Structure formats: structure tokens, C-alpha cells
Amino acid sequence: DTGVSQDPRHKITKRGQNVTFRCDPISEHNRLYWYRQTLGQGPEFLTYFQNEAQLEKSRLLSDRFSAERPKGSFSTLEIQRTEQGDSAMYLCASSPPGTSGSSSYNEQFFGPGTRLTVL
């Protein structure tokens, strides 16, 4: 399978614990995005990378959240001191290089997500 993969698919943790999620984008996709989706809502943007550079962070990304993409390939999203409000589906997406005029530049390919439950 050459799509976006995420690990783990499910994570249950206790409040106050730290969790880390991993995303492997499609090979050669230089842009990588993180979104969060709660039940009944659309995904909300968290942050995105172009290669290893983190270009934008949402205000939703509090100090407890940190994302990295050290070698411009896979990315990790860490949540420290988890809270019950962090319970959600965390989605990763990637997109290939290109110009703003090309369709491939604009389409984002999503992984299956990591469902986090904070007890």
C-alpha cells in the first residue's frame, strides 16, 4: 500500500500522559499536514510542513502539542499532559510538489487517522 500511513490507529491513554503519533506520507510528497477531527465535525487544521520546515501552526496547537518532520519524510505529533478534550481523530495528509496551478498541488491525500481516547 503506497498511501499515507499512520501509527497507531487507536490509542487509549490516561489524562496527564504523553502520546506520540507517527505519519508516513506518500513517497516524494514534500508537504505534510496534520488535522484533528472530533465527532460530527469536519477536520480542523493543526499544522503543516514543507519538507522539514514547519510553515504554519494553528492556534489550536497549544504548547502541549509539538510536531516534527526531522528529515522531511515521516512526521510525529506529540501531545504532552493529555486532557480529555484532546480525544479526537488525528489525521495526517500529504501532497506532492507542484505549482499552485496544478491539481496535484492542491489535492491532499489523507491517512486513516489515529483515534485518541483520553480517559
Place this chain on the structure above:
Amino acid sequence: SQQGEEDPQALSIQEGENATMNCSYKTSINNLQWYRQNSGRGLVHLILIRSNEREKHSGRLRVTLDTSKKSSSLLITASRAADTASYFCATRVYGKLTFGQGTILTVHP
């Protein structure tokens, strides 16, 4: 925060009927995209319409865009049970996508 609102929130139809979903947004955009999400699966890109386009077709999908009203619609013709899913519009401004709340479509066989 969510960029836009989708209408209706839920839609239930019979196989073979057409389904129309509407989306409104708030800011200027580069393009607007529609995605589908099946239960337990990731989001799949369906179609993209640029800000200077008014209508676009792809198979059984037809999307329209009215930038003066900041609204878009997605029409699925001759629906199938396999079209049952949540449908989201998403606007792109620079890198990120901003999604609406989605329409849950149920197609009964």
C-alpha cells in the same frame, strides 16, 4: 474554527435519486474542494473547483461555485448505496484546507 457551513446536515435518499449538498464559506479562496469520508476510513478527494471557475463535472459529480455568494454545491446524480458517506467541502487558502461540518448522506438500496 470551521470556515463554512454545509446544508443539509443529513440527507437520506433512495438509490437512483440525485443528492445535492450545499456549502457556504467566509473568506476569499484559491479553490474549493469536496471530500468524502466513509465510516472508519480516511478522507478521499472528489473534485476541485478553482475560484475563477463556475462549474465542473467529474463522472456523476457536478460542482458549482458562486464566489459572489461564497457558496458551492455538490450534485451526485444517480446515487448508489456505495455513495453513503459524509461529504465535506474544504476551502484552500495558501497551504491549509479549512473544512465545513459536513453532510451525512445515506443512500437506501
